[in-house]
Amino acid sequence: AQTVTQSQPEMSVQEAETVTLSCTYDTSENNYYLFWYKQPPSRQMILVIRQEAYKQQNATENRFSVNFQKAAKSFSLKISDSQLGDTAMYFCAFMNDYKLSFGAGTTVTVRA
Amino acid sequence: EPEVTQTPSHQVTQMGQEVILRCVPISNHLYFYWYRQILGQKVEFLVSFYNNEISEKSEIFDDQFSVERPDGSNFTLKIRSTKLEDSAMYFCASSLDRVGNGGWLFFGSGTQLSVL
Numbered sequence: 229a230q231t232v233t234q235s236q237p238e239m240s241v242q243e244a245e246t247v248t249l250s251c252t253y254d255t256s257e258n259n260y261y262l263f264w265y266k267q268p269p270s271r272q273m274i275l276v277i278r279q280e281a282y283k284q285q286n287a288t289e290n291r292f293s294v295n296f297q298k299a300a301k302s303f304s305l306k307i308s309d310s311q312l313g314d315t316a317m318y319f320c321a322f323m324n325d326y327k328l329s330f331g332a333g334t335t336v337t338v339r340a
Numbered sequence: 341e342p343e344v345t346q347t348p349s350h351q352v353t354q355m356g357q358e359v360i361l362r363c364v365p366i367s368n369h370l371y372f373y374w375y376r377q378i379l380g381q382k383v384e385f386l387v388s389f390y391n392n393e394i395s396e397k398s399e400i401f402d403d404q405f406s407v408e409r410p411d412g413s414n415f416t417l418k419i420r421s422t423k424l425e426d427s428a429m430y431f432c433a434s435s436l437d438r439v440g441n442g443g444w445l446f447f448g449s450g451t452q453l454s455v456l
């Protein structure tokens with residue numbers, strides 16, 4: 229079974245600064261997908277970014293980028309130029325065929 | 341922009357009662373899912389559904405749970421006899437292709453189920 233570990237329960241960042249969230253996973257598969265989801269206080273699940281394991285290039289979506297280290301099974305999320313609206317819980321997720329396995333989440337608070 | 345719609349947003353029920361949570365997936369999607377999140381915990385996979393049958397289910401999805409796509413547009417999750425520990429946010433999701441083939445998973449905004 230795949231496991232996803234997010235070792236940082238909470239992170240705080242000053243507005244306009246950069247914050248990096250860590251995620252590691254365990255799998256014996258070679259082809260898979262990784263995702264970061266944002267869950268604001270409304271509790272809706274919003275896809276932030278995804279990475280295909282067969283791609284070496286790190287995915288980027290505007291202010292969000294990942295550092296994907298396949299050998300280390302690491303998939304960190306960097307939020308640049310943090311905004312107050314980025315305050316949310318962030319979940320790392322690993323794709324396994326029909327389902328996603330989620331990490332425990334990291335609460336990010338952006339301070340004004 | 342197409343979206344996954346869930347109703348109701350909040351559901352309160354008495355322990356032992358049956359509940360049905362409803363979802364309307366994105367219209368051309370073929371794969372459907374239910375996830376749940378107990379308050380303060382991680383999001384957990386319950387079940388996936390394709391071609392009118394369950395593709396995969398987790399240990400949580402026991403005989404008390406069932407899913408159905410009754411009319412080609414709705415996708416429902418039924419809990420036969422609710423327990424206190426079923427209290428959670430239930431998320432419906434859909435994708436055009438299997439997640440394993442890179443299908444994007446789109447989540448609904450959730451139904452908060454409270455069992456009293």
